Amino acid sequence: MKRLARASLLGLGGIFVLLAIWTVAARRLGNAILLPVPSALWDGLRETLADGTLVRDVAASLKRVLFGFGLAAATAVPLALAVVSFRPLRQLVLPVLALLRPIPPIAWIPIAILWFGLGDRPSYFVTAVAAFFPVFVSSLAGAAAVEQQHLRAARCMGAGRLALLRFVYLPSALPSVFTGLKVGLGQSWMAVVTAELVAAQSGLGYMIELNRLQLETPRVFVGMLAIAVIGALMTFALGQAEALIFPWRRTEGTT
Amino acid sequence: MSIARESLFSLPGPRADAHLDSPAIRRGAVELRDVSVRFGRPGREVVALGDVSLQFAPGEFVAVLGPSGCGKSTLLNVIAGFERPTAGSILVDGAPVTRPGPDRPVVFQQHSLFPWMTALDNVTFGLRLAGSPTARQQARHYLGLVGLADVADRYPHQLSGGMQQRVGLARALAVEPSVLLMDEPFGALDAQTRILMQEQLLRLWERWRHTVVFVTHDIDEAIFLADRVVVLGLRPNSARGVFTVDLPRPRSREARASGAYQRLYDELFDRIREETLKTFGAGAAVEE
């Protein structure tokens, strides 16, 4: 308990020192656009909470991420399992994916706008692309690392291909799938903000871009803070879910 | 002597048991005809198993003994259906073996239980796949037989090595196999646990008298458990001899002191030592 108290005290102390240095530097600089004082950020936070725009933008970005991420996870995991299980599929799919994978989600934005127009739909596409590859790669690695003994044991219990996928490959791969999901969610979150910088009418990326055009740096910081906090919360939530679902796995040291 | 096969619950399908006095219906006859398993390219071939022909009668307990690299696990794998022989055929009750199945389950040495399932779920697994409506009850019964009824809801990582092997055994027994295949199942256990497991195995086997093919490198284990012992050698990896164990059942610890036991032990020991010495020279042995 003492250790926890000391750790929290140091952490808070660190934040306090940071704020102090920040305030001093901002006052010395005297340029509210370059570096606003922390109190301006606090004001911006209060205002955007009060007029509901922050909540609205957070909800909009979250919705886009969860939708795109969900889409990606729902396609990537089964595809990874199928690829591990069927050799011809593996030979068909892997080269194509290897070609597409290096393209960063940001680069997909112009195409997404052309294909899907303005509004939410290009964001869904971009967030899905961003999440797809981490989830797929992790799931594939997890499924490929399945213990041969487990496969053999299942087969001599009478498991056919589908039963193997469902009862051996999937549970074996699940820890890796979860790792992939965590990374994918983070990528989706970053991608959605970038996608919203162009042609969106809501969301944290939009909020940042709009305030940037008006040189409202405090609110740009508020947007960035919201992005950081929500991102951390999502990772935390997934981590908790992971601990709940895998009682048999000692997840020491995994974030 | 008739060997009764009991089935405590009847399962749907052709494996529902009936009167079993007639030898023609007794199950689990294993025949290997000129089986070899090779891999690699011609010229750089590795012969895991070379030209093995064996026959096991239904209900026989056969131990397969040999030094490391003699192909005993490969032998088990081809009977199980995990590997296909390069030449020759394996027949169980007259039908060729093409793939693994619940008539020939394997108890492995390690890591064969599904870590994401409880002990009970592991045992239930095969029964569920067979479509049994009373799968869970049956599984509980078999867990009880190996003395693990009260840890049914624990996960494998919460069980000791010996307990895990017992669950593996229960899982294999639950699907009422014709041939029970065991690949050094007690190899990773300490000496005392191993002996207790041997005793428990025999007690369980006495009830149903499946055919058992039991791979081991431990001569004591082979003699204690088996009706016959097949000795495999190195280069070529084929049978060096089949020895009958002429000890009365039920086997007891005292039997280890008998003269017959000692003589058989010495003979097997010499045979295997002869083979093992082959590795203490130039060249590498094949992986099992």
Add this chain to the structure above:
Amino acid sequence: MKTRRTFQLSIAAALVAGALFTLMAPSTAASEGERIKVRIGYATAMHGEIGKVLGKTDIGKKHGLDVQTTFFQYGPPQIEALVSKTLDVSFTSLVPTASYLAKQPGAVTVIAGLGTAAHGLVVPGDSPIKTLSDFKGKTIAVAFGTDSQADLLAALKDAGLGAGAVKLVNVPPNEQPAALEQKLADGVLLRQPQLYKFIQKGAREIRRWPHHLWVIARSDYLAANPGVRQHLVDAIQEAAVYVADNPRQAATWFAEDLRVPAELIEKIAAENPLFGKAKQPEQLSVLVTPELKAFSARRAQEIVEFGLAKARPEFVY
């Protein structure tokens, strides 16, 4: 244990000190040599042609300036460059300037007025929309933070289409052609030369406004280099004259940046009253006219009303 802690603390302190030092370092002053260094930004707005000329010719040198030009997409990125002091002078227009002055009064000074070009609201050729009122409930793509947005908002207000009646979507100039061609919005606010380019391609113009063009400079830059303002104004004047005298050459240079045909630029440039008012090119004036000042004052008020800035900007001339 203890030494590790002190090591970590000293690293942290060093990092913090370094950061503070960089933040508080003074901005680079002009060179002490013969010519005064000036970093000029221009964009796709038509007076960028004049900026381009300054970069391509020796006019700057003749006026004691060491000119370095940078091409931007439009106003707001130039303002950011001014804020971070990586730019000294910018060819832009009212609204971006106002955004800056609303946050930091007096940060920039308007030093020259360069007439007007145009921006217009266009729809695809087959669109059923005929007038501004037809846009009710529809979407218009416009670059936020620019005169285009302010002009549009003013016109919509006049047409009775207040806040929310028409959905405005932020599309920067580079994305506007795609927005029009893919019909991503019902209407797009294009500036010259894209305006003429797409009208030629079949788009229909609903309304057109003059796009006021001026030049601003960082006030602290002007203060740090006494006399540079006059040199700048003279250089800009001469560059404007150059455009009047050599329309084809200037257009060809600017066309490199805009990637439109030089003939189109030449045609649009000729429409700028800056060049038309004087009979002789040399009589051309780049001083800020009273009309422009009056317009800006009105615009300053509207900017706050439309929510483009939180405080009312005071333009400095």
